[in-house]
Amino acid sequence: MGAGHAHALYVRRDSVVHRLPPHCKIVATVGFVLAVAITPRHEVWAFAAYALLLAGVTVVARIPFGTVLRRMVIEIPFVAFAFFLPFVARGERVEVLGLALSVDGLWGAFGILAKGTLGVVASILLAATTEPRTLLLGVERLGLPPLLTQIATFMFRYLDVVADELRRMRIARAARGFEARDLRDAKVLARSLGALFLRCFERGERVHLAMLSRGYDGAMPVLAEVGASRRQWALSAALPAAAGLVAAAAWMAVWTLR
Amino acid sequence: MDASLEVSGLAYAYPDGTQALFGVTTSVRRGERVALLGPNGAGKTTLVLHLNGILHGGAGTVRVGGMPVDPSDKKALKEIRRRVGVVFQDPDDQLFMPTAREDVAFGPANLGLRGAALERRVEEALERVGMAEFADRAPQHLSFGQRRRVAVATVLAMEPEILVLDEPSSNLDPASRRELAEILLSLDVTILMVTHDLPYAAQLCPRSLILSGGVIAADGPTLELLADAELMAAHRLELPFGFIPQALSGA
Ligand SMILES: Nc1ncnc2c1ncn2[C@@H]1O[C@H](COP(=O)(O)OP(=O)(O)OP(=O)(O)O)[C@@H](O)[C@H]1O
Ligand SMILES: [Mg+2]
Numbered sequence: 047m048g049a050g051h052a053h054a055l056y057v058r059r060d061s062v063v064h065r066l067p068p069h070c071k072i073v074a075t076v077g078f079v080l081a082v083a084i085t086p087r088h089e090v091w092a093f094a095a096y097a098l099l100l101a102g103v104t105v106v107a108r109i110p111f112g113t114v115l116r117r118m119v120i121e122i123p124f125v126a127f128a129f130f131l132p133f134v135a136r137g138e139r140v141e142v143l144g145l146a147l148s149v150d151g152l153w154g155a156f157g158i159l160a161k162g163t164l165g166v167v168a169s170i171l172l173a174a175t176t177e178p179r180t181l182l183l184g185v186e187r188l189g190l191p192p193l194l195t196q197i198a199t200f201m202f203r204y205l206d207v208v209a210d211e212l213r214r215m216r217i218a219r220a221a222r223g224f225e226a227r228d229l230r231d232a233k234v235l236a237r238s239l240g241a242l243f244l245r246c247f248e249r250g251e252r253v254h255l256a257m258l259s260r261g262y263d264g265a266m267p268v269l270a271e272v273g274a275s276r277r278q279w280a281l282s283a284a285l286p287a288a289a290g291l292v293a294a295a296a297w298m299a300v301w302t303l304r
Numbered sequence: 305m306d307a308s309l310e311v312s313g314l315a316y317a318y319p320d321g322t323q324a325l326f327g328v329t330t331s332v333r334r335g336e337r338v339a340l341l342g343p344n345g346a347g348k349t350t351l352v353l354h355l356n357g358i359l360h361g362g363a364g365t366v367r368v369g370g371m372p373v374d375p376s377d378k379k380a381l382k383e384i385r386r387r388v389g390v391v392f393q394d395p396d397d398q399l400f401m402p403t404a405r406e407d408v409a410f411g412p413a414n415l416g417l418r419g420a421a422l423e424r425r426v427e428e429a430l431e432r433v434g435m436a437e438f439a440d441r442a443p444q445h446l447s448f449g450q451r452r453r454v455a456v457a458t459v460l461a462m463e464p465e466i467l468v469l470d471e472p473s474s475n476l477d478p479a480s481r482r483e484l485a486e487i488l489l490s491l492d493v494t495i496l497m498v499t500h501d502l503p504y505a506a507q508l509c510p511r512s513l514i515l516s517g518g519v520i521a522a523d524g525p526t527l528e529l530l531a532d533a534e535l536m537a538a539h540r541l542e543l544p545f546g547f548i549p550q551a552l553s554g555a
Contacts, residue, residue, distance in 0.1 A: 179402040199402060206444040207396050252397040259356055259390045259461065261382055267413030279389035 055117075055173040062281065063107035063175045067274040068184025070282035075172045076284025081293040082164045086138045087157030089296035096164050099288055100171065107175050117170045128155040176200060196266055204249070211245055308334045308466045308494040309355065309368055315518075316350060316362035324350040325362065326518040332466070334369075337488075337495040339505035339526060342515035343540035348498045349393075350513065352468055354494075356388040357381050366538045375407045386415055389459030391469045395451035399443035404435065407443065411462040429461035430454070433487050449480030456487065466494040473501045502530055503547050514539055527553035 063071070078099075085092050104114060133153035140149055174186070179199060186195040215238050224234060309332040317323040324347040332338050342348050353359040354366055357373045363535075366373040368387045374380055374478070392398045401407035408426045417425060430436045433453040443451055452472065459467060472488070473481045485508055488495060499505050505512055505526055512529050514522040516539040522529055529535060530549035536542065 200400065203400055203402055203443070204396075249397065252392065252394070252402050255353070255358055256392050256398045257400065257410075258358055259385055259388075259392075260458065261385050261414030262410075263378075263382070263414065267410065276368075 055170075056177050057109055057174040059108045059114060059175075061107045061175070063103060063171075066278055066282050067187075068176050068180045069187040070274050070278055071172055071176055072181070072184050074282040074285050075168050077283075078168050078292065079165045081286060081289035082168075083170075085161075085293045085296045086300050087153055087160070089299055090156075091162065092292050092296040093160040095292045096289060099285060100164065100167050100294075103171055103285060107171065109171065109174050114170055116164070117174075118166060118297060121163060121166045124166075125159065128158040128162070147294060165229050168185075179253045192266065200253075204246075207243070207249070208246060212242060215242060306334045307331045307370070308336070309496065311351075311354075312364055314351070314354060314362065314366060315362035316354065316359060318350075324518055325354075327364065328515070328518070328520055329364075330513055330520055330523060332494060332496060334465075334494055335492070336370045336511060337497070337509045339509035339512040340496060340498045340515055341500075341505060341512055341529075341541060342521075342540075343500070346515045346539075347518045348515055350469060352390060352470055352496075352498060355466075355468055356385050356390055360405070382415075386411075386462050389454075389462055389464030389467050391455050391459050391472060393469070393470045393474060395448070395455040396443070398455040398458060399451060401443075403428065403440050403442055404457075405439040405448070407454065408439075408458050411458060415462065417502060424464075425461050428553050429457040430450050431499075432460055432491070433457045434483070447480075449483070452476065452480070452484065453487065455485070460491070460493075464493065467491065469495070469497045469499075471499055471501075472497060473499060473504045492522035502541065502543055506530060506549060506552060514541070516540075525553075 078096075082093075082096055101111075104111060118119070132147040137250075140147055140152070179202065182195045182198050183204075186192055219234070219238065223243055224231075308329075311331070312329045314325055314328040315323075316325040328347075328351060334554045340348055340351070350359060355368070355373070357366075360373070360375040368384055371380065371384065371387070373384050373519050374421060399407045401410055405426055408429050409422055412422055412425045426439075427436065430439055433456050435450060435457060438450060438454070443454065446454065452475075456467075456469075456472075467488075469488075472484060477486060481504070485504065488497075488508055495509070497505065497509060509526055512522075512524065512526040513520055514529065514535070521539055522532075522535055527549045530541075530543060531553065
């Protein structure tokens, strides 16, 4: 069977952060990212403070720093974009190693990089401390229609099954000497895709029968009560509150120094 | 007679016109373990899907613990689906929730169980199939045999009157097959087991039905039926090499 890539992001640990209800963590992450986003980019110290906050969360959540760093590779396209900004932006220029770079562009690049990185790391931490399915529960709890989260839950459950079916079909093709070489072979691939669709459809039907057999009547029973206590809300508010303070201080600095 | 299941004159044709059942009549006593044998395409799965009202619309009636299966009565149907626990052939069809625990809880939660009572029910069901320690695993991270066991637990959690299994031993390795047999033998519940695994039927079910061409072709003690070479050949049933039912009943 599948190796369960779907769970790859979650890092199983026993920590305060892991135990927080999912919707609290989602709200906290969004709050943090918002605070970061509105921070004036010239206040470099503010971004250092945000980074420290996230480092604090990482330690409390007992996630290895190496794991977080490795996952930051998804940020690379981001970095590339930021890298080009100083060359293309207009305005005042500075010489760096013999290259004329736009000062605005440099600050812009710094802003994108810093804010982007903080946002990415915050999301990595959210995903590492919250199981995907409880994440879905949290989203539902925050008001997303249950039908959408139900679909996502099923996709999640059957991703591996479908991937496995796909793999079996590929092996079956290969076993009979088929190898996709050029565009003419697309017909064969299209046909297997059709077969895969049919299989998924039939599986859906059988799953539906199994659900009916166990009393399903259109509504998923609420199994995990993801209620949050006041203490848990307060605890998860710590990160966005601290970030909010930093953002406010950064703006104060901008206003008072001008 | 204390009948768990009564089927009488059941006939059914699929919407495309394939007539799968031609008047099936039989009954199963409470606590009995019965094997339903028959060649491919005999109508076994079709019969199973009638037992909890998923298929309907043909002639005849089905009663479970005296209660008629009537698909037009939503409330009665819910009770029927509680009483008839169907374990499907492919556990991936049966296990659709993110974890084993949630999957086992799905049925009883639909029956209205909540909180501690629900938890206890789930715990017990997983315990009975020896899967308690895997409660929080995702189904896709369990072996096939373990998934089959959880599938049995999902049904046990509904405390069914009758447990219906569609080919429970298929795809199991010999050890898992034996373990499942031990679990099934330990349960105090009526069992109807569809199977092509004749030694398994002999081991688990004192009585067998042979369904062939949409009718019950034979009904009797499993070992007697298996020993009747003519009957077996007539319904494309073949014993595995080296299996001699006479040796088991011979005593
Ligand atoms: N959805 C369907 N639509 C039309 N005909 C069907 C459908 N499902 C089954 N049939 C037909 O009904 C007959 C009985 O099928 P059924 O699945 O009940 O057999 P079975 O005894 O379970 O066989 P097997 O041992 O292969 O599982 C077969 O002729 C089959 O082709
Ligand atoms: Mg069948």
